[in-house]
Amino acid sequence: MNMNIPLVDLRWQTDLIKKDFLKEIGGILDSSAFILGPKVKEFEKHFAEYCGTKYCAGISSGTDALILALRAAGIEYGDEIITVSNTFIATSASISACGGKPVFVDIEEDSYNINPSLISRAITAKTKAIMPVHLYGQCADMTPIMKLAKNYGLFVIEDACQAHGAEYTGKRSGSFGMGAAFSFYPGKNLGAWGEGGAVVTNDQKIFDEVTVLRDHGSREKYIHLKEGFNMRLHGIQGAVLDLKLKMxxxxxxxxxxxxxxxxxxxxxxxxxxxxxxxxxxxxxxxxxxxxxxxxxxxxxxxxxxxxxxxxxxxxxxxxxxxxxxxxxxxxxxxxxxxxxxxxxxxxxxxxxxxxxxxxxxxxxxxxxxxxx
Known part of the structure; x- marks a missing residue:
């Protein structure tokens, strides 16, 4: 007799936290903090600690997290970002969404991650950043990538959307570059009950810029410092993610x-x-x-x-x-x-x-x- 085994089965996880979540949602309903709010702040604090970074900003999706990390880093029209072609299109589309140009380089045959030895030949006067993708849950080889970035005056944005908790030489993914983007799509190792994402960073300027951009360019309601976006994480997703993070x-x-x-x-x-x-x-x-x-x-x-x-x-x-x-x-x-x-x-x-x-x-x- 055939078994029925899906590619991903989320019911096991859901059953584990369902009772705790129902308790949490009562507080969200009482406070009406459906967008951002205290549950998102709690998760941001805990996820930054988990990643070994100073800051975390909850974002509406992993794609939006990539966009905001690049925007906060100053990517503009015509800037080139080196990345890989064997990834979900959100990696490269986020570059294009900022006006940048994705420049694809080849990968290592054993890890399927970006080949650091091929990056330098792709660098031009227009190159501004390297975006390694930690594919399938394994970190790219970050030591030579960070060395290259330093030598050429580039910054690094990690696409850690598939690498929640992955480690490189004992350090967690997301803690190497100027910033990193995570996706909390339901099937991810840390998944929301809907869309969600985050930018983590050790750079306060990046964090401040991301938090302004995600909320219509505003720190104070109806006072807009710039044109931003509606890319905020929902309170319910913050509660779900904080519960799941413990496990x-x-x-x-x-x-x-x-x-x-x-x-x-x-x-x-x-x-x-x-x-x-x-x-x-x-x-x-x-x-x-x-x-x-x-x-x-x-x-x-x-x-x-x-x-x-x-x-x-x-x-x-x-x-x-x-x-x-x-x-x-x-x-x-x-x-x-x-x-x-x-x-x-x-x-x-x-x-x-x-x-x-x-x-x-x-x-x-x-x-x-x-x-x-």
Missing amino acids: LDEWNALRRTAAGIYKRELSNVNELILPIEKPYAKHVYHLFVIRVKDRESLQKFLLDKGIGAGFHYKYPLHLQEAYAYLGYKEGDLPITEKIMKEIISLPIYPGITEEQIIYICKAVKEFFAGKK
């Missing part, structure tokens, strides 16, 4: 355990390339992504068995219609293009059981046995 390390540990079971069960499948954990990293496995030559057939086979397998992501950004104006062509980023034809994500979340993972792994093995 994030435990949930990340469960993800790491699940990844370990996958690796144990699939280690002898020669047709697969499994994810690796770099020596400097503590991977939090937002996604468990394997590589296989015929991923479309594997996905269909798994879906037929009730297993929610997906692609993160199916096509590199530099070859998509949205970025045709940048003039990239096939072959410009060979490692990115190769990997993105092979990757497929298997279900992973804190509540997944060993029995479910073994069922998935047996199905994967069955697929390859059938091909032989």
Whole structure:
């Protein structure tokens, strides 16, 4: 009999905090603090402490957090930002939304993160920043990136939208650059019950600018210092996130355990390339992504068995219609293009059981046995 195993299952988490949340929502209803307010402030304080930064500003989404981090850093029309093509479009679209130009560089074949050795050749007189993406829950190699940024007078904005609690040489993601953006989309390691995001930083000027920009350019109601946006985090999401934050390390540990079971069960499948954990990293496995030559057939086979397998992501950004104006062509980023034809994500979340993972792994093995 087939199991039904979704790519992500949030019900387990929801059941754990539902009673506590219902208590919290009473205070929100009594205060009518639905936008920002004390629950958001409490979460901001706790999340900054968690990340090892001085400041945190709750934002309406991860995309908006990226935009505001870049705007606060002074990105203007024509500025170039170096980033990667194997990411969700929010990374590059946030650059464009500020008037900047995304400049894509290739990635490391083992970590799938930006290759620091290729960054310098992409730097021009118009380059203002580097935006590394901590993809799938593993930090990019930040030491050479920060050194490059210092040598060239650039700043670094971390796209940490998939890396809540991930570590690099013992420091948490979000604590390296001038600022960092997190997404609290429901399926993330730390997910809201709706949209949400945050900018964390050690720079008070960045924090002050972000908090003004997120609230229509205002510190005081109806007094506008500049043209800003409506990018505020809701009080209810602040309460949900603060409750979940208390359990994030435990949930990340469960993800790491699940990844370990996958690796144990699939280690002898020669047709697969499994994810690796770099020596400097503590991977939090937002996604468990394997590589296989015929991923479309594997996905269909798994879906037929009730297993929610997906692609993160199916096509590199530099070859998509949205970025045709940048003039990239096939072959410009060979490692990115190769990997993105092979990757497929298997279900992973804190509540997944060993029995479910073994069922998935047996199905994967069955697929390859059938091909032989």
